[in-house]
Amino acid sequence: MKISTKGRYATRAMLDLALHYGKTPVLLKDISARQDISLRYLEQIISPLIAAKLIKSTRGPRGGIALAKPPRKIKLLDIIQVLEGPVAPVECVENPGVCTRAPSCAARDVWTDLARAMHGVLDSTTLQDLVERQREKEPGKELLYQI
Amino acid sequence: MKISTKGRYATRAMLDLALHYGKTPVLLKDISARQDISLRYLEQIISPLIAAKLIKSTRGPRGGIALAKPPRKIKLLDIIQVLEGPVAPVECVENPGVCTRAPSCAARDVWTDLARAMHGVLDSTTLQDLVERQREKEPGKELLYQI
DNA sequence: CTATTGTCCACTAATTTTATAGACAATATA
DNA sequence: TATATTGTCTATAAAATTAGTGGACAATAG
Numbered sequence: 001m002k003i004s005t006k007g008r009y010a011t012r013a014m015l016d017l018a019l020h021y022g023k024t025p026v027l028l029k030d031i032s033a034r035q036d037i038s039l040r041y042l043e044q045i046i047s048p049l050i051a052a053k054l055i056k057s058t059r060g061p062r063g064g065i066a067l068a069k070p071p072r073k074i075k076l077l078d079i080i081q082v083l084e085g086p087v088a089p090v091e092c093v094e095n096p097g098v099c100t101r102a103p104s105c106a107a108r109d110v111w112t113d114l115a116r117a118m119h120g121v122l123d124s125t126t127l128q129d130l131v132e133r134q135r136e137k138e139p140g141k142e143l144l145y146q147i
Numbered sequence: 148m149k150i151s152t153k154g155r156y157a158t159r160a161m162l163d164l165a166l167h168y169g170k171t172p173v174l175l176k177d178i179s180a181r182q183d184i185s186l187r188y189l190e191q192i193i194s195p196l197i198a199a200k201l202i203k204s205t206r207g208p209r210g211g212i213a214l215a216k217p218p219r220k221i222k223l224l225d226i227i228q229v230l231e232g233p234v235a236p237v238e239c240v241e242n243p244g245v246c247t248r249a250p251s252c253a254a255r256d257v258w259t260d261l262a263r264a265m266h267g268v269l270d271s272t273t274l275q276d277l278v279e280r281q282r283e284k285e286p287g288k289e290l291l292y293q294i
Numbered sequence: 295c296t297a298t299t300g301t302c303c304a305c306t307a308a309t310t311t312t313a314t315a316g317a318c319a320a321t322a323t324a
Numbered sequence: 325t326a327t328a329t330t331g332t333c334t335a336t337a338a339a340a341t342t343a344g345t346g347g348a349c350a351a352t353a354g
Contacts, residue, residue: 002236003148015253015254057300062353063298063353064300104281106162106277109280110269110277117268125260175330187315190331191312194332194333197331
């Protein structure tokens with residue numbers, strides 16, 4: 001019942017980008033260092049986020065990556081779905097065809113309730129919410145990044 | 148973000164037992180057949196449920212297994228926790244020590260919210276609830292089992 | 295031209311999941 | 325008390341997924 005490192009790292013990387021929103025692009029190398037994620041692995045996590053148009057990238061000197069939209073417009077659900085696939089505890093919730101018992105399965109009802117509850121949280125939390133929580137937790141810390 | 152077959156099979160097996168609550172013990176072999184779970188694998192799923200005192204078992208002829216308490220007293224959360232461990236999307240929710248950033252990690256707050264939402268559903272659903280839903284879905288079906 | 299920065303694809307290691315197999319223990323009942 | 329019936333324990337293995345590495349390549353600012 002765990003989220004994988006890809007989903008977790010993606011969330012941290014996106015929060016990192018949100019904290020730098022509106023400034024110059026952020027280097028993968030810097031996210032890698034700040035978030036303790038190997039540069040090579042981080043690439044694989046960023047790539048689908050670019051494909052999903054949540055991140056835009058610029059190559060070459062003074063390049064880097066940045067959020068493609070304001071933090072207020074990006075939900076956690078958007079991020080998690082890109083890296084983890086559909087948010088549901090079992091496949092039959094989204095795709096009843098995978099199990100012949102689905103139509104008469106009471107257990108499946110619970111998995112559906114569970115999926116709804118998870119969506120409720122992830123769909124109502126934006127990167128902006130995380131930015132605000134982060135700034136409460138570490139006031140002043142951001143100056144380090146602005147030098 | 149999926150629950151494993153152990154958690155799913157355990158839920159189905161427990162619902163099967165709940166549907167037979169108050170009658171003679173149920174054979175592992177019969178659950179295996181009805182729920183399409185290999186007998187050998189089912190054993191491994193039942194065993195921790197016995198250790199957790201959710202199921203009691205009787206060996207020998209006319210033996211079998213049965214719920215240790217009424218379906219109304221068994222929450223889905225009890226079952227899932229036995230087979231899947233703590234219900235949380237990441238380990239740092241339950242055990243902040245595993246990650247040095249935990250105290251100042253805004254992402255962790257979301258995982259905590261998510262864990263709370265999941266608990267909310269699983270803690271408020273009992274086997275009796277599932278029994279009732281199942282009987283609505285398949286009225287009459289149980290006669291097959293009572294012969 | 296060249297240093298800088300991101301992109302793509304293949305591969306490998308580690309871990310977890312999903313089982314299978316065999317020997318064993320308890321007990322009802324004939 | 326012999327025997328068929330039923331659950332129990334431990335080891336092993338196949339398959340899938342997760343997590344991570346590595347090398348060559350592409351774009352671009354200055």
